[in-house]
Structure formats: C-alpha cells, structure tokens
Amino acid sequence: MQLFYAAASPFVRKVLITLHETDQLDDVELVDATGTPLDASNMPTAHNPLGKIPALTRPDGPALYDSRVICRYLDARAKAELYPERCIWDVLTLEATADGIMEAAVLMVYEARCRPENMQSADWVDGQWDKIGRALDAVTTRWMSHLAGPFDMGHIAIGCALGYLDFRHGDRNWRKGRDALDDWFATSAERPSMSATRP
Numbered sequence: 001m002q003l004f005y006a007a008a009s010p011f012v013r014k015v016l017i018t019l020h021e022t023d024q025l026d027d028v029e030l031v032d033a034t035g036t037p038l039d040a041s042n043m044p045t046a047h048n049p050l051g052k053i054p055a056l057t058r059p060d061g062p063a064l065y066d067s068r069v070i071c072r073y074l075d076a077r078a079k080a081e082l083y084p085e086r087c088i089w090d091v092l093t094l095e096a097t098a099d100g101i102m103e104a105a106v107l108m109v110y111e112a113r114c115r116p117e118n119m120q121s122a123d124w125v126d127g128q129w130d131k132i133g134r135a136l137d138a139v140t141t142r143w144m145s146h147l148a149g150p151f152d153m154g155h156i157a158i159g160c161a162l163g164y165l166d167f168r169h170g171d172r173n174w175r176k177g178r179d180a181l182d183d184w185f186a187t188s189a190e191r192p193s194m195s196a197t198r199p
Contacts, residue, residue: 003070004033004044004055010102010164011067012054013197017156018071020193022078028056038114068095071153082153087146094143094154101135101161104128109168129172132165140178147184151191159188167199 003019005012019025033053035043040051047063048055055065056073064070075082083091108128111120139147139158146154162185165174175182188194 001027001059002029002031002057004031004047004053006032006034006053008167008199009053010106010160010199011099013160013163013199014067014156015054015056015070015074016197017160017193018074018082018153020196021082021151021156022074022080024074024078036114037110068099071156075153082151082156084150084152087152090143090146091152091154094139094146095157097135097139097143098154098157098161101132102164104131104135105161105164105168129169132174136174136178136181140181144180144184147188155188156193159185159191159194163189163194163198 003012003015005015016025019028031044033042033044033055035041035051037051043051043053044055044063045051047057048065050065052065054067054070055063056070057063058073064073072083074080105128108125111125111128143154143158147158162174162181165172189198
C-alpha cells in the first residue's frame with residue numbers, strides 16, 4: 001500500500017497513528033504529497049480527484065481517501081477495534097467533532113497562505129476559531145468521560161486536533177478554561193503513537 005501524505009497534516013497524522021496502533025506501519029510506503037487548494041500539481045489527483053491527502057492505495061480495490069474512511073479500513077484490516085461497536089455512535093461523533101476542529105484550523109492557515117493580504121478576512125478567520133471554541137467546549141462538557149475510557153478512534157482524532165491547534169495556532173490558547181481537556185491531552189500526548197507522529 002502507498003499512503004500519500006504530508007507530515008504537517010492533522011488528517012494524515014490520524015492515519016499514521018492508526019498505522020502505529022494497529023502494527024501496520026511496515027505495510028505502507030509513504031509518498032510525499034504537498035500542495036494547497038490553489039496548487040494540486042503535487043497532490044495524488046489520480047487517486048483522489050479532490051486533490052486532498054491522505055490517500056491510500058490498496059491491493060484489493062480503488063484508492064481510499066478521507067482520513068475517516070482510511071482509518072476505518074485500516075482498523076477493519078487489523079481487527080483492532082478502534083471503532084468498538086459498544087459505543088460506535090459516540091466514537092464516530094467524537095471523530096467528526098475532531099475532524100471539524102481540524103478542518104476549521106486548516107482553513108485558517110489557508111486564509112493567510114493562499115489569499116493576498118488585502119483579500120484576507122479577519123472576521124472569517126475569527127468565525128473559524130469560534131467553531132473550534134464551540135467544539136472544544138462540547139468535548140469538555142460531553143465527552144471527557146469517553147476520553148477517560150478505553151483508547152479508540154475518538155481519542156486519536158481529538159489528540160490530533162489539539163496537537164494541530166498547538167502547532168499552527170498556539171497563540172490563541174485553546175487551553176484557557178479547559179483544564180480537564182488540557183490534562184487529558186498532556187497525558188495522551190505521551191502515548192508512543194502520539195509522540196512518534198508529533199508535528
């Protein structure tokens with residue numbers, strides 16, 4: 001299998017952590033693919049027509065794309081139960097929440113990187129951060145008991161989201177007023193798969 005990736009992508013990091021956790025890292029060749037919405041020339045468009053990463057080629061069918069699809073495939077392939085049936089809807093909702101945080105955070109980066117300075121919208125960037133704040137508050141009020149439980153894809157996704165906020169938006173201090181989430185993140189960041197993939 002080949003994984004088209006960029007080391008800084010939080011969505012790629014989800015897949016890399018899943019590969020670590022399911023002992024499948026040696027089954028995958030990493031292929032560098034970096035770009036932006038304005039330049040997909042180095043992106044795996046032959047495998048993902050959307051021109052996004054991660055994308056995973058596989059021997060038993062067409063390439064897979066979207067980190068949620070790839071992680072679900074790798075989990076099923078390894079029978080690792082990172083998507084446990086006993087709480088599958090909680091896990092999927094927590095993963096979707098984390099992915100929404102990461103998407104908003106990436107869009108904030110693209111606003112500065114891809115648009116001329118005179119066309120950038122501070123209000124639009126703040127709107128993305130407002131989405132992130134609401135999502136983090138929801139995790140803090142609804143999901144801390146889940147995060148205290150057995151490790152699953154929800155843990156991986158939230159860990160990647162918070163790590164990306166530190167990496168790209170550390171000056172915005174997502175931790176303020178969220179001590180329990182900060183404590184959880186500090187502990188989870190030491191897990192071998194998390195520390196090995198830290199951007």
